[in-house]
Structures are given as C-alpha cells and as structure tokens.
Amino acid sequence: MPRCVILSACPVSGQMAAALRPDDHLIACDAGYRSCQVLGRRPDAVVGDFDSAPRPQALPGEELVVLPHVKDDTDTEYAAKLASREGYREVLMLGCLGGSRLEHTLANLCTGLGLEQRGVRTTLLDEHSRLTYLLPGQSRAYPKGEYFYLSVFPMEGRAAGVNIRGAFYELTDATLTAGYPLGVSNEYAPGSDCITLSVREGALLVVETKPDAP
Numbered sequence: 001m002p003r004c005v006i007l008s009a010c011p012v013s014g015q016m017a018a019a020l021r022p023d024d025h026l027i028a029c030d031a032g033y034r035s036c037q038v039l040g041r042r043p044d045a046v047v048g049d050f051d052s053a054p055r056p057q058a059l060p061g062e063e064l065v066v067l068p069h070v071k072d073d074t075d076t077e078y079a080a081k082l083a084s085r086e087g088y089r090e091v092l093m094l095g096c097l098g099g100s101r102l103e104h105t106l107a108n109l110c111t112g113l114g115l116e117q118r119g120v121r122t123t124l125l126d127e128h129s130r131l132t133y134l135l136p137g138q139s140r141a142y143p144k145g146e147y148f149y150l151s152v153f154p155m156e157g158r159a160a161g162v163n164i165r166g167a168f169y170e171l172t173d174a175t176l177t178a179g180y181p182l183g184v185s186n187e188y189a190p191g192s193d194c195i196t197l198s199v200r201e202g203a204l205l206v207v208e209t210k211p212d213a214p
Contacts, residue, residue, distance in 0.1 A: 151209070156202050159176045162200075
C-alpha cells in the first residue's frame with residue numbers, strides 16, 4: 001500500500017519534494033494545501049476548518065473536508081485518524097515542525113505518537129531534522145548518513161530500560177524522565193556507522209539532526 005503524506009500548515013521549502021514518492025497519497029491540512037504547490041504536487045484530499053488560509057476550491061479528483069471550528073481534533077489529528085482508518089501503515093508528516101505556533105508543534109508530536117501506537121510507522125520531517133518513535137519492547141538501528149546528532153526524549157514522562165549503542169554517550173538499562181534531558185544531542189562514536197536504540201518501558205521520541213552549518 002502506498003504511503004500517506006500529511007502536510008500541515010508550517011511552510012516548507014521546495015527541497016522537501018525530494019522526500020516524496022510518486023505514489024504517495026497526500027492529505028493537506030488547512031494552509032498545508034499551499035505547501036503542495038511549493039512541492040509541485042496536487043493533494044488527494046484537503047481537510048481543515050480554514051482558520052489559517054482561505055477555503056480552497058477543490059479540483060477534480062480532490063476531496064475537500066470542511067471541519068467545524070469548535071472541535072477536539074486539530075486538523076492534523078483529523079488527517080492522521082483518516083489515514084489510519086483508510087489502512088495506511090506508513091505516514092510522513094511535513095510542515096508540522098516550527099512556525100509561530102509552538103503549541104501546534106507539540107500537538108503534532110502527540111499526533112505522531114498516536115499514529116505509531118495504532119501501528120502506523122510515522123516520521124516527522126523538516127529541512128534539518130527527522131523525528132521517529134520507539135515503542136516499548138522495540139529495538140531499532142539508525143545508520144550514519146546525513147544526520148549528525150541523535151537525541152531521545154521520553155514521550156510519556158518516563159522511559160525505562162533504555163539502551164544506546166554505537167554513540168559517543170552510551171546508556172545501559174537507563175531511565176529517562178521528562179524532568180531531565182539526558183538524551184539530548186548525542187553523536188556517533190568515533191568509527192561507528194550505526195547507533196542502535198532499545199527501550200523496555202515507555203515511548204521514545206528519536207530526533208536525528210543534520211550537523212550545524214559552518
């Protein structure tokens with residue numbers, strides 16, 4: 001099944017088009033339909049209450065879902081639930097980090113976790129970072145590539161049995177808490193081409209970040 005791409009309202013640059021696949025199913029959230037133009041793609045669906053951009057005119061083949069202003073779900077959360085209901089097993093979230101509304105970035109991190117907990121592999125991406133999740137009992141490898149820093153944060157307040165290998169700062173059966181950012185700004189150890197992570201209890205947010213510009 002093709003991947004679902006959710007485009008939220010934060011502006012994206014044209015370079016993000018390289019992250020798209022030809023068969024991606026695009027859902028634009030509110031002002032996110034403007035990002036489709038930047039990326040050179042048409043959305044398959046546009047959803048939102050259109051409080052951050054004028055309501056667009058749906059083109060042939062596009063689905064338009066107008067949401068009420070008073071609701072529990074953010075536009076991005078609605079799109080995520082739609083993708084989950086339609087059976088997508090992989091979601092890429094663009095335009096969901098940064099911008100002037102910090103609370104929406106935090107909300108989008110929660111939305112990504114909710115997708116992951118429903119069995120949908122989820123990635124949040126911008127021009128500098130890639131964010132993924134690690135759930136209890138999981139182990140995953142992060143090969144060295146364009147990203148230099150790797151940080152881990154406990155998304156549920158506490159994560160136990162955290163192991164980090166192949167990094168400059170390694171951990172063994174560690175406990176991470178929301179009150180102390182022990183997992184921030186790790187790096188690949190000298191000679192290491194892969195960092196492996198595992199967690200026994202609690203969900204981790206894994207943030208890979210490109211090196212600082214000279």
